[in-house]
Amino acid sequence: MNMNFSAASNVNASKNAHSNVVIDCNLDKVFYGDFLAVRDSHVPIQKGQITGFIGPSGCGKSTVLRCLNRMNDLIEGFRFEGNVHFNNQDVYHKTVDPVVVRRYIGMVFQQPNPFAMSIFDNVAFGLRLNRFKGDIAECVENALKKAALWGEVKDKLKASGLSLSGGQQQRLCIARAIATEPAVVLMDEPCSALDPISTRRIEELMIELKEKYTIALVTHNMQQAKRVADKTAFLSVEISEGGRTGYLVELGETSQIFDDPKEELTQQYIRGEFS
Amino acid sequence: MNIQDSFHPEQEIAKEAPCLQRSLLEGRSITNILLTGIAWLAAIIASVPLISVLYGLIVKGGHRLSLEVFTELPPAGFEEGGGFGNAIVGTLVTVGFGAVISIPIGFLAAIFLAELEPDGKVAYVARFCAKTLTGLPSILAGVFAYAVVVLATGTYSAPAAGVALALLMLPTVVLTAEGAMRMVPSKMKAAAYGIGCTRSQVIWKIVLPTALPGVLTGVMLAIARAAGETAPLLFTALFSNYWFVENGTAHVMEPIASLSVLIYNFAGMPYENQIELAWTASLVLVMMVLLFNILARVLGRKKV
Numbered sequence: 001m002n003m004n005f006s007a008a009s010n011v012n013a014s015k016n017a018h019s020n021v022v023i024d025c026n027l028d029k030v031f032y033g034d035f036l037a038v039r040d041s042h043v044p045i046q047k048g049q050i051t052g053f054i055g056p057s058g059c060g061k062s063t064v065l066r067c068l069n070r071m072n073d074l075i076e077g078f079r080f081e082g083n084v085h086f087n088n089q090d091v092y093h094k095t096v097d098p099v100v101v102r103r104y105i106g107m108v109f110q111q112p113n114p115f116a117m118s119i120f121d122n123v124a125f126g127l128r129l130n131r132f133k134g135d136i137a138e139c140v141e142n143a144l145k146k147a148a149l150w151g152e153v154k155d156k157l158k159a160s161g162l163s164l165s166g167g168q169q170q171r172l173c174i175a176r177a178i179a180t181e182p183a184v185v186l187m188d189e190p191c192s193a194l195d196p197i198s199t200r201r202i203e204e205l206m207i208e209l210k211e212k213y214t215i216a217l218v219t220h221n222m223q224q225a226k227r228v229a230d231k232t233a234f235l236s237v238e239i240s241e242g243g244r245t246g247y248l249v250e251l252g253e254t255s256q257i258f259d260d261p262k263e264e265l266t267q268q269y270i271r272g273e274f275s
Numbered sequence: 276m277n278i279q280d281s282f283h284p285e286q287e288i289a290k291e292a293p294c295l296q297r298s299l300l301e302g303r304s305i306t307n308i309l310l311t312g313i314a315w316l317a318a319i320i321a322s323v324p325l326i327s328v329l330y331g332l333i334v335k336g337g338h339r340l341s342l343e344v345f346t347e348l349p350p351a352g353f354e355e356g357g358g359f360g361n362a363i364v365g366t367l368v369t370v371g372f373g374a375v376i377s378i379p380i381g382f383l384a385a386i387f388l389a390e391l392e393p394d395g396k397v398a399y400v401a402r403f404c405a406k407t408l409t410g411l412p413s414i415l416a417g418v419f420a421y422a423v424v425v426l427a428t429g430t431y432s433a434p435a436a437g438v439a440l441a442l443l444m445l446p447t448v449v450l451t452a453e454g455a456m457r458m459v460p461s462k463m464k465a466a467a468y469g470i471g472c473t474r475s476q477v478i479w480k481i482v483l484p485t486a487l488p489g490v491l492t493g494v495m496l497a498i499a500r501a502a503g504e505t506a507p508l509l510f511t512a513l514f515s516n517y518w519f520v521e522n523g524t525a526h527v528m529e530p531i532a533s534l535s536v537l538i539y540n541f542a543g544m545p546y547e548n549q550i551e552l553a554w555t556a557s558l559v560l561v562m563m564v565l566l567f568n569i570l571a572r573v574l575g576r577k578k579v
């Protein structure tokens with residue numbers, strides 16, 4: 001597989017050449033049809049770090065995440081103003097193939113969504129898709145181990161992915177996403193269906209993964225953001241006459257966001273005064 | 276219920292505690308029993324025709340069931356014995372032609388309707404046509420194939436019958452396959468896109484395998500329906516007293532026998548032997564249809 005991003009060289013180099021920004025996300029306006037879902041959210045995602053997104057339900061965290069790997073292209077009526085750069089290449093440039101973008105920017109969804117095939121095939125799916133030449137069984141085992149699922153499924157790899165419990169399914173989806181070793185993994189509340197023990201394991205996995213990969217993590221659990229995120233972005237909603245629009249309130253080092261938030265809204269949200 | 280004010284709280288609770296026993300005289304439970312009874316009765320009535328038909332066929336046609344009827348050709352006028360082996364082959368061949376024509380078209384049409392342009396104008400029209408075609412009188416399918424194929428080729432033939440049967444099978448295949456593909460959860464498709472599938476990869480690697488049991492159910496139901504058709508075959512296949520394959524050559528562009536037409540012909544004959552064979556052929560045909568239906572159920576139940 002060879003990725004031809006070079007044609008899309010509407011380069012933003014001057015700005016980010018020195019810093020370690022993998023995905024430079026500059027969303028000015030994101031629309032679903034006429035509905036303005038998110039505005040003015042500029043979040044540079046640093047290489048080798050975990051960038052957390054927190055904020056009230058419906059503020060557009062998933063929307064922002066889906067803009068990064070062009071998953072929103074699949075939604076009828078999606079439009080956006082601004083730009084997203086992946087390694088200094090414009091992801092939305094007209095010569096860029098969204099399918100290739102998604103192979104480099106993997107995703108774990110809010111709801112577990114394994115394929116209706118065996119556990120093994122679920123994890124091997126992306127490898128086969130990329131015509132992986134190495135030892136597939138070994139990669140599957142590694143991915144399942146990293147996702148803290150190997151012990152539970154090693155004796156029933158041929159069983160259907162759908163036969164697992166919700167939390168196991170989610171870990172299977174994580175294994176599937178990391179099996180292909182994408183440069184960036186977008187995780188949309190990956191632990192919302194998990195028990196505290198698996199949650200811990202996934203958090204450990206994230207910390208382990210960030211050595212090699214970059215992670216963007218949406219979470220409702222502020223303790224989780226505190227535990228794993230290096231940078232934290234706080235989004236909020238603004239109720240205007242046109243509807244509810246999400247926007248970036250504050251972005252900073254996680255410790256700064258939680259201990260010394262600059263914005264009033266962030267303080268309220270962190271203290272739990274926010275509805 | 277104010278327990279603190281009472282001197283005898285236990286008694287009070289006992290008095291006010293709701294009775295949890297089932298009471299058969301209550302209006303609610305009478306209605307319940309009545310409706311359950313009616314539903315049972317309706318279910319039994321619905322299965323009476325099939326069971327009585329099967330019973331009748333076994334009584335009247337069962338005793339002639341032997342290897343002979345499967346291997347022999349139909350008897351002429353006063354002949355004794357004989358069978359309808361060529362008609363069984365003919366039914367399978369004509370239905371096979373119908374399946375070969377209708378399954379690929381139906382399958383691809385279903386992909387279009389379910390995945391490519393589900394809300395487009397073309398899809399709307401195609402869906403409407405398919406639904407209307409479900410109610411097409413089978414004799415019209417025969418007349419259509421007669422006009423289009425028989426007149427053009429100048430002969431009755433298995434392909435002509437295949438076209439007529441395909442016309443009847445197509446809507447079932449399209450609509451059930453579309454339904455099965457639509458049942459594939461959109462989050463599963465999102466996962467496939469998310470891992471870097473193109474649209475055709477999503478369809479071929481995720482949607483089709485996941486929908487396959489449902490698609491096969493539709494195919495089997497269509498085959499079962501086509502196997503029992505008579506009217507379209509009268510206009511397209513006619514009948515033949517010979518084997519489809521004889522001396523190593525298949526007689527494709529010639530009239531071909533079928534069970535349903537054999538039954539139609541023999542049932543009206545004044546000969547005991549033929550009438551008995553018609554009963555036995557009916558039994559075999561019903562069994563074949565039943566087999567396809569059971570196959571449809573088994574395939575439909577198989578989940579990954």
Ligand SMILES: Nc1ncnc2c1ncn2[C@@H]1O[C@H](COP(=O)(O)OP(=O)(O)OP(=O)(O)O)[C@@H](O)[C@H]1O
Pocket residue numbers: 032035037056057058059060061062063064075110244246
């Ligand atoms: N496919 C869609 N079509 C139309 N509107 C959408 C779509 N997806 C999301 N929205 C709207 O965009 C806004 C942001 O939604 P989004 O899913 O990004 O929120 P979120 O922050 O992820 O919320 P949650 O924490 O509950 O997951 C919401 O008002 C939602 O109604």
Ligand SMILES: [Mg+2]
Pocket residue numbers: 061062063110188
């Ligand atoms: Mg969300």
